[in-house]
Amino acid sequence: MTFRPEHELHTRRKGRNVGVGLMLAGFVVLVLALTFTKVTNGDFEMPKAQELTQ
Template identity: 75%
Template sequence: MTIKAEHEIHQRRKGRNIGVGLMLAGFVVLVLALTFVKITSGDFELPRAEAIE
């Protein structure tokens, strides 16, 4: 069993996958940051339960 050199297409796919992964991670960080800022801004309130009469 010999070790095969990595083909060019695998290198391109690997680079594309890393780029997509970094973009996804950046999007997740952005959403978490916006959520954190919204919650800690002070005007965020949980919905209150309506009084049953």
């Protein structure tokens, strides 16, 4: 059983998909880094629970 060679269109699509995947991974790393920096900066405080006095 022999496999047919990939068509040139599939090769171009694969390259484009790899590029989009790398850009998406870079965006995720950027968001995680910014979140980590904001949380560990010391300025971040959890919202204080408001007491209900009625």
